[in-house]
Amino acid sequence: MDKRPIGVFDSGLGGLTVVKELKKLLPHEDIIYFGDTGRVPYGTRSKEIITEYACQDINFLLSHDVKMIIAACGTVSAVLPQSIIASLSIPFTGILLPAVQAACATSQNARIGVIGTPATIKSGAYGRAIRSIRSDAVVTGNACPLFVPLVENGYVKRSDKVTSLVASDYLKIFEGSGIDTMILGCTHFPIIRDIISDMLEQDVTLINPGEETARYTAAKLTKEHILNAPQHEGNCRYYVSDAPESFSEYGSLFLGEQIGGHVEKVDIGQLPANITK
Amino acid sequence: MDKRPIGVFDSGLGGLTVVKELKKLLPHEDIIYFGDTGRVPYGTRSKEIITEYACQDINFLLSHDVKMIIAACGTVSAVLPQSIIASLSIPFTGILLPAVQAACATSQNARIGVIGTPATIKSGAYGRAIRSIRSDAVVTGNACPLFVPLVENGYVKRSDKVTSLVASDYLKIFEGSGIDTMILGCTHFPIIRDIISDMLEQDVTLINPGEETARYTAAKLTKEHILNAPQHEGNCRYYVSDAPESFSEYGSLFLGEQIGGHVEKVDIGQLPANITK
Numbered sequence: 001m002d003k004r005p006i007g008v009f010d011s012g013l014g015g016l017t018v019v020k021e022l023k024k025l026l027p028h029e030d031i032i033y034f035g036d037t038g039r040v041p042y043g044t045r046s047k048e049i050i051t052e053y054a055c056q057d058i059n060f061l062l063s064h065d066v067k068m069i070i071a072a073c074g075t076v077s078a079v080l081p082q083s084i085i086a087s088l089s090i091p092f093t094g095i096l097l098p099a100v101q102a103a104c105a106t107s108q109n110a111r112i113g114v115i116g117t118p119a120t121i122k123s124g125a126y127g128r129a130i131r132s133i134r135s136d137a138v139v140t141g142n143a144c145p146l147f148v149p150l151v152e153n154g155y156v157k158r159s160d161k162v163t164s165l166v167a168s169d170y171l172k173i174f175e176g177s178g179i180d181t182m183i184l185g186c187t188h189f190p191i192i193r194d195i196i197s198d199m200l201e202q203d204v205t206l207i208n209p210g211e212e213t214a215r216y217t218a219a220k221l222t223k224e225h226i227l228n229a230p231q232h233e234g235n236c237r238y239y240v241s242d243a244p245e246s247f248s249e250y251g252s253l254f255l256g257e258q259i260g261g262h263v264e265k266v267d268i269g270q271l272p273a274n275i276t277k
Numbered sequence: 278m279d280k281r282p283i284g285v286f287d288s289g290l291g292g293l294t295v296v297k298e299l300k301k302l303l304p305h306e307d308i309i310y311f312g313d314t315g316r317v318p319y320g321t322r323s324k325e326i327i328t329e330y331a332c333q334d335i336n337f338l339l340s341h342d343v344k345m346i347i348a349a350c351g352t353v354s355a356v357l358p359q360s361i362i363a364s365l366s367i368p369f370t371g372i373l374l375p376a377v378q379a380a381c382a383t384s385q386n387a388r389i390g391v392i393g394t395p396a397t398i399k400s401g402a403y404g405r406a407i408r409s410i411r412s413d414a415v416v417t418g419n420a421c422p423l424f425v426p427l428v429e430n431g432y433v434k435r436s437d438k439v440t441s442l443v444a445s446d447y448l449k450i451f452e453g454s455g456i457d458t459m460i461l462g463c464t465h466f467p468i469i470r471d472i473i474s475d476m477l478e479q480d481v482t483l484i485n486p487g488e489e490t491a492r493y494t495a496a497k498l499t500k501e502h503i504l505n506a507p508q509h510e511g512n513c514r515y516y517v518s519d520a521p522e523s524f525s526e527y528g529s530l531f532l533g534e535q536i537g538g539h540v541e542k543v544d545i546g547q548l549p550a551n552i553t554k
Contacts, residue, residue: 038326039316044429046520049315146439149426152321162423162446165439243323269546 002226005030005237006217007066009057012040013152013247014187015072016254018095019236021214022070026221028228031236032064035251036268038241041148043075043117043186050079050119056271058088060239066090067226070217074186074209075117078125087275091220095209098216099183100129103207107181110134113174113204114141115196116185117148126185140177144170144189151188156253158194167192167199175201183207191253236261241268279503282307282514283494284343286334289317290429290524291464292349293531295372296513298491299347303498305505308513309341312528313545315518318425320352320394320463327356327396329550335365336548337516343367344503347494351463351486352394355402364552368497372486375493376460377406380484384458387411390451390481391418392473393462394425403462417454421447421463428465433530435471444469444476452478460484468530513538518545 006022008015012035019033034057036042042050054076061069068091071077077094085092103112114126121143130137146166150156155163174182182204184190190208197206221227228234240247244263251259283299285292289312296310311334313319319327331353338346345368348354354371362369380389391403398420407414423443427433432440451459459481461467467485474483498504505511517524521540528536 038322045315046523049519145430146426146432149423153422155423162439162442165442169439242326246323 001229002067003228003232004065004067005032006068006070007032007034007061007064008070008072009034009061010036010073010187011042011075012037013251013254014148016251017187017190017210018070018072018213020254020256021210022217023234023236025214025218027234028230028232029221029234030228031234032061032066032239033236034060034239034266035247036241037247038268041117042073043119043148044145045119047079047119047123050075051081051084052273054080055084055273055275056268059271059276060266060268068092068217068220070213071095072187072213075119078116078120078123078185084275091224093213093216093220095187095213096125096129098212099185099207099209100126100133101216102212103181103183104130104133104137106205106207107137109178109180110137111177111179112137112139113177113179113182114139114185115144115170115182115189116141118143118145120185126183140174140179142170142173147186147192148188151191152250156191158198160195163192163195164199167195171196171199179204181205181207184209238263239266241266278506279344280505280509281342281344282309283345283347284309284311284338284341285347285349286311286338287313287350287464288319288352289314290528290531291425293528294464294467294487295347295349295490297531297533298487299494300511300513302491302495304511305507305509306498306511307505308511309338309343309516310513311337311516311543312524313518314524315545318394319350320396320425321422322396324356324396324400327352328358328361331357332361332550332552333545333548336553337543337545345369345494345497347490348372349464349490352396355393355397355400355462361552368501370490370493370497372464372490373402373406373462375489376462376484376486377403377410378493379489380458380460381407381410381414383482383484384414386455386457387414388454388456389414389416390454390456390459391416391462392421392447392459392466393418395420395422397462403460417451417456419447419450424463424469425465428468429527433468435475437472440469440472441476444472448473448476456481458482458484461486515540516543518543
């Protein structure tokens with residue numbers, strides 16, 4: 001038994017789609033969430049700056065004595081160097097490995113699609129991870145840079161013309177690709193999964209990284225014998241790098257319920273940009 | 278005569294539309310430009326964090342011994358507290374005052390429109406500034422949060438369906454308002470001025486903040502007797518908080534020519550967030 005909280009971070013609000021699934025699957029766990037709302041988005045930035053920001057985010061979570069860290073950000077999951085993950089003394093996961101494992105187990109024909117931010121797609125990390133499990137896989141990927149601002153600005157209704165038009169542009173590349181499974185490689189994308197699904201001509205199973213990451217985390221905590229006590233009622237504490245008010249206002253779309261817990265502002269830019277613990 | 282450079286800053290690339298006009302009007306001046314590409318955009322953030330970032334940007338420019346500072350960012354221009362501007366020992370301007378003066382001089386019927394980022398419109402700064410010059414003015418404003426990501430992602434062609442659809446949504450509010458003049462209250466917006474113009478039913482004069490700010494700066498330097506020598510050939514040095522390569526690649530759209538000068542990365546988050554000089 002381990003009472004320490006799980007640490008979760010994201011560039012902003014998208015990671016709350018992971019917290020939503022964690023709360024369902026691990027109701028006895030405490031969660032510390034950091035959303036870098038003062039520097040969102042990450043997915044259009046360089047690998048160097050994403051790594052720098054992610055290290056500061058991880059250092060913040062480490063300062064709260066967490067027992068596991070989840071990068072609930074598709075971009076960080078794809079870009080963070082293995083050497084940084086290896087330097088951590090606690091379990092760590094991004095959304096990439098859980099999503100890739102699920103996609104490889106789901107796909108019948110080994111033709112798998114991936115959509116994500118420009119930094120995620122540019123990294124090629126999904127293709128490498130998928131082929132390490134299924135060497136016969138054919139992976140088709142495309143960057144969807146406007147999905148994050150569209151979701152963050154509320155263009156999320158299934159009938160929304162703007163998002164549908166943008167999605168139709170981004171997803172054209174999958175026509176004729178024969179994919180039967182597609183990874184939503186960014187934690188914002190499950191919010192518009194209906195629009196994405198409507199734009200795909202074929203019948204494609206969409207992999208929600210939040211669900212898969214929560215399952216992966218539950219298995220990891222069980223295996224490491226670091227679950228919290230089953231009689232404990234888990235709670236969430238939220239930290240952000242911009243105004244707490246707007247996080248509380250807009251976060252509910254992602255969390256699927258009101259942001260109930262404590263929300264506090266953190267000066268993240270002042271933290272060291274290399275792992276210190 | 279004053280050989281020191283002019284300091285210009287913006288959240289990212291938009292401020293280059295001001296540099297473009299400065300280079301035309303003040304070819305003998307050296308320019309130091311800082312684009313906060315590691316933390317762009319500003320316009321969807323809180324007043325507190327925008328002020329914090331702007332102070333760091335100003336401190337960076339002050340460390341280069343500039344003779345005047347231009348906030349070539351519509352959001353900073355609208356949000357930065359007067360007390361911070363008053364603490365500077367050198368001339369300062371945002372794009373707001375030059376644009377407002379031009380709009381008030383241009384409008385025949387004192388019905389003026391303003392579009393900008395959410396933070397700009399929320400501040401109410403344009404309405405206050407316009408009415409302080411023309412107390413009879415009727416000001417209509419609307420926030421256009423997606424214009425910045427659309428422009429930064431290259432959705433800028435006059436025939437672009439996505440940007441046209443978004444613009445038609447944002448500009449509907451001006452139907453029947455009777456405005457004859459509209460301020461483009463964000464330095465990204467001149468890039469899509471044709472789309473904006475096409476979506477307005479009436480004949481409206483668009484005020485380009487870059488042109489007006491360059492004129493204002495030329496007048497200020499002349500009045501203060503701090504122009505550079507007329508035989509000097511002005512040069513630009515660019516500083517950014519994310520990868521210089523992508524700034525060089527995408528900046529030309531805004532500057533109207535290749536980014537010719539030196540481009541260097543700065544660790545802006547480590548600078549003090551209050552004015553130190």
